[in-house]
Amino acid sequence: MDRRIGTGLVAGLIAGLVFTLIALFLKTTLPDGEQTSMLVVAAEALHSHGWLAGWVASLIYTVIIGGIFGWLASHEPANEPRLMVWGGLYGLAWWIVSGLFLIPALLARVPLSSPALDVVKPVALASLIEHVLYGVILGFVFALLLAFTDRRHETRPATHHAV
Numbered sequence: 001m002d003r004r005i006g007t008g009l010v011a012g013l014i015a016g017l018v019f020t021l022i023a024l025f026l027k028t029t030l031p032d033g034e035q036t037s038m039l040v041v042a043a044e045a046l047h048s049h050g051w052l053a054g055w056v057a058s059l060i061y062t063v064i065i066g067g068i069f070g071w072l073a074s075h076e077p078a079n080e081p082r083l084m085v086w087g088g089l090y091g092l093a094w095w096i097v098s099g100l101f102l103i104p105a106l107l108a109r110v111p112l113s114s115p116a117l118d119v120v121k122p123v124a125l126a127s128l129i130e131h132v133l134y135g136v137i138l139g140f141v142f143a144l145l146l147a148f149t150d151r152r153h154e155t156r157p158a159t160h161h162a163v
Helices: 003-025 038-045 051-072 080-106 114-155
Strands: 027-029 035-037
Touching: 003 035, 003 038, 003 051, 003 114, 027 038, 027 114, 035 038, 038 051, 038 114, 051 080, 051 114, 080 114
Parallel strands: none
Antiparallel strands: 027 035
16 A cells, blocks of 8 residues: 555544544534534434444544545645645535535435435535544644654665565
């Protein structure tokens, strides 16, 4: 596995832990007027119930998209501000993809249809906050891990194999 994809997976997990904490405490109002955690909303998108199912699903989601970020950012330098901006934009992109396509499809709605938009409308703002913050944290952690692994790689002595 490419080192940057692996770094993205780890950064995705770390940022995902923050993402899920935000999701646990970030409340949204459902169409019936009920206030609930975004983790419960995530669980319900997968036809499950409770914050624990939403937590597991969210962590899997954040690790996967973290790995994709690592692959996409494979030629970027380990520059925290730059990767934080790219991460925030990446989070925004995943907010669009998940809100317009992924969540409606999981809920058996035609993406971009009126019923699909009605489903995601109540959680759109909370989801936007989560995704952008996740992306910024992902970019920051990714840059820190890259800098650490680059330094570690530079200080490791070269191994020579006798033929």
